[in-house]
Amino acid sequence: MSSDNQQPFVTDSSKVGTATREARLSGQDNRFNSRLREAFGSSPFILTKFDKFMNWVRGSSMFMLQFGIACCSIEMMHTYAVKHDLDRFGAGVPRASPRQADVIIIPGTIVSKFAPRMKRVYDQMPEPKFVIGMGSCTISGGPFQEGYNVVKGAEEVIPVDIHIPGCPPRPEALVYGVAKLQERIANGESSPVTVKPYELEEFGDLERDEIIDQLAEEIDVEDLVMRYNWADSP
């Protein structure tokens, strides 16, 4: 930046001063003379709905949960890192703790042993929270759909806002998905939180049948469990 330029933040295109502005600027520090001021025009106020403002804020600065499951997490790492750099879109701060995260990307196959843990991680995230399902496994179980141990999609366990198909999706696809999520958030949309087929419940609350009777000795009534009715899965 050349030293003779007295107004470092004013570019050629913004040098369209008005009388009002000139008046306002006289005696002001240069640092106030920003692009933002330009956008606001002569008025120091903006008028918007608080909700709308909050939605814009939420979508523009998303903290992602650092959450790796399977193959897709490799492409997710590539999306965070150089070349694709998700941070450009205000969505690239991976947080290791769910308590600090707004968005969880589910990058991989969910199996019976992991679904309760994933549900627990999701529950620990503060509201409002958003979920991106990455890859075919989170849509339907993907190539492993017929597996005896595979949950047929993330939506069986937690609500999903955006599905990104692919096995695995390319980083560009993930970036697109994140951008779409930001659009949704800015519009104030999110998936309704509904009761999912597989919920965590206390063992004692399960309807008693043959399998429950068999397990009664192994599991405490107060233990949280997830019951999989494979026959009902899509």
Add this chain to the structure above:
Amino acid sequence: MSVELPADADAVQTPAEVADLLGDLVIGREEHLNAPGFVIKPNSVVDALRRLRDQAGFDHLSCVTAQEYEDRYESIYHLTSYDDRTQEVSIVVPADKENPVSQSANEVFRTADWHEREAYDLIGIEYDDHPDLRRILLPETWQGHPLGQSYDQDQPQVVPLREHQNPLLEDQTADNDSETMYLNIGPHHPATHGVLHIKTVLDGEQVVDLEPDIGYLHRCEEQMCQNSTYRYQIMPYPDRWDYISAGLLNEWAYARTAEELADIEVPEYAQIIRTMGAELCRMAAHFLALGTFALDIYGDFTALFMYSIRDREKVQNILEELTGQRLMFNYFRLGGVVWDLPEPREDFFEMTRDFLEDLPTALEEYHDMMTSNEILQVRTVDTGVLPPEVAKSYGATGPVARGSGIDYDVRRDDPYGYYENLDWDVVTEDGCDNFSRLLVRMREVEESAKIVEQCIDLLEDWPEDERNIQSNVPRTIKPDDDTEIYKAVEGAKGELGIYIRSDGTEEPGRFKIRSPCFSNLQTLPEMSNGEYVPDAIASLGSLDIVLGEVDR
């Protein structure tokens, strides 16, 4: 565990000599395509394996395959030798259909521990004298054994949350008066490289006891392969075992086994392409291992991790040109590869050469920032020590074994592809610690680069009318009923083996994957007990596991 070997232990063992050695333990013979099979009684497993280990040099229990037949259960112990990989023998142990009990081999080979637990979990064979026969991949409350014949996949299952319920709810002191603390690491934790759960008991900052709990990514790879046809349907799955870009290496494991099983030739030209692709994959996989290791050791997300991703992107671009995909290549076919190098070929060669040319500078950067970094040295030198005898007993292979000074590499010891005709070295380091394993990986990248360069030279000069990428392979492949084979290749993490038993149809009767990470991960308690927690994390990072392959 060190054993005085008799002088003639290195000598080649003919099947007759092995039969003599086993003597009256043998109750029958089988012929597997890769090795002679000896059927022994269920209660003489320890005896037989000990004789083979101590007197015939079969010191590597590569894999334990279990399966259920119409009339019996069966465990197969695939033995080979660290000194001579071509020496193989299969010990077949039948078990009763009604009451499948068989003796555990845990006493002779520590690696049998997890392998037998897996066999119990998925098939339902019980092992006598096993120290800890619990489910390993599936939740403890699972009902039935899913790869057994009578399993009903539609029956409901109940999975508890238990140890993750609320770790902070009550004071986690382990027993009444002890000073120790119980700590869950994972399954959602940045340092576990995926969904691994490690149960640790700590005394202050030191690890008293540590137990990896796996199965959070058990997505039924073996079942998927058993339900797919040999010709085309199985090939996409190997990409998803070791998903750190090591796809072609895994595909080669299946290709090698099935080609040997169905007696399929592979043209020389295709072998060179395979070799080049596989080594590019190995480099990409090792780059990620370096990057995440730095991340584990000193949280270096900004420089080294980014550097390694940068180099991976370069390799992935080359692989994408070659195969059409960034990660899940599905490029090999039985009898060759699916298509030739991309046109214009000159551009592809130039692109690959550019990458190879930049590589020494990049590696120098890595060395500047990692191996010569004092913090990293303090954290890795002499931590996570894995003596070679222990490594062998656990069936460790790949960079983990080579970092313990074991000179073992399937590419050289049981050659396949085009490796024999190329000039490269097997890298070993004698330190047995985390640092050595890191060094082995870094030096292996250089060796892989040498291999790729030679392949490029060969491909460039290959006469245009001899570019044969696939041999004639029938559209459907039906190997003879009850043919059995176990074959391995050198994956990014070590010896990746596959056992296939055909049942006369287009689909395998039993498809068993021997994952190197599964065996390597077993060594973690040996390396970590008594050490500090951060060193345990460093050891885990140096093992470079990938959970997709551990759990399958």
